[in-house]
Amino acid sequence: MDLAQIQSKLELFTSERDWDQFHSVRNLALALVGEVGELAELFQWIDDSKVSAFLDEGGRDRLGEEIADVLFYLVRLADKAGVDLDHAVSEKLASNAVKYPVDKSRGVNTKYTDL
């Protein structure tokens, strides 16, 4: 699905409910944090070795819901803050490629904090 498509669906959803008044930038940032907290909670008692079983036993669907929630607030935040999502994504992909040259980054996880 296209990010612009999600954005316009959420715009419609929000305006139909007159919720735009609540969607200030800092409100959306805090709401995003709340949803990321719910996503993190899914894995709080699932050791690395148990993640796979957890996902197969219903966890994958719950994770999908939390990921969607995070994505929605992220898209709304971009929208309300006037961030061009496609542009931001393209720019970051390009800058990451420069920041982490293939030959120097291979198999090394100590230096990077971004993808």
Added chain:
Amino acid sequence: MDLAQIQSKLELFTSERDWDQFHSVRNLALALVGEVGELAELFQWIDDSKVSAFLDEGGRDRLGEEIADVLFYLVRLADKAGVDLDHAVSEKLASNAVKYPVDKSRGVNTKYTDL
């Protein structure tokens, strides 16, 4: 931009650097939290009344970078956890529409925690 397109770009980026070994589900969840922390930090000393000026004076670009970082880990997380992003997004949009009927949700922010 399409989510599937971002996903495949990140897959390529990751495999070229042999970083797939680091991208376990819980690792990506923690990395996502780290990026959301950076996004939140942008607004930590910017009162609601100053957000607009902040965005216009360089904040919008920095926010775009943080949003992209969050999005990348979110997409990677979905990928590595076997979550079908398009499906998850469609399902959540549909369930939100049921959960928050237009007539009962108009202008009311006390009951909902999702978009």
Added chain:
Amino acid sequence: MDLAQIQSKLELFTSERDWDQFHSVRNLALALVGEVGELAELFQWIDDSKVSAFLDEGGRDRLGEEIADVLFYLVRLADKAGVDLDHAVSEKLASNAVKYPVDKSRGVNTKYTDL
């Protein structure tokens, strides 16, 4: 209340319930994130101008609960990771005093990210 006192109360609470097995360092870090998400959620639709009223109308008690939850996981995390909390607090207070000299930091919020 003393941090060491809270720590020993939580140790007892945990051991009585045989929960120590769940309290690995990464589990506690993710649980901490979950609680911080709940704290953030409290303020997600409360504009700066409405925070005071929110706190007076029941929000203060709810915030107190979330702060306690965050604190508990933070203390447990220190405990399980072998971090000496008193030492860490003293060290950070001292290093912050060096990092932010009074004369250069007065009224300036652009440079610091710590207290």
Added chain:
Amino acid sequence: MDLAQIQSKLELFTSERDWDQFHSVRNLALALVGEVGELAELFQWIDDSKVSAFLDEGGRDRLGEEIADVLFYLVRLADKAGVDLDHAVSEKLASNAVKYPVDKSRGVNTKYTDL
């Protein structure tokens, strides 16, 4: 160390630098999130099996710093929001004891989300 003692040290630290003007409740909540993000980042590429070695090889000190940062904003937040920390801690310890009776909670991690 006593929570009230930390609180008064931070009050002094803040007032000496005239930083009280930045410490609104929502600002502190967002700053807290930022610090929790830094804490989470420490563990993002450290699988469960590698946590112990990470802590022994310098990670424990870095974790101590992040824990202190989180604690400082948590204490400041309580202070500025008028939350009585000692009271909040005592109340939550008591309510957790009621919520998770020893006999029904032993070794069970599916039902609880709090300590």
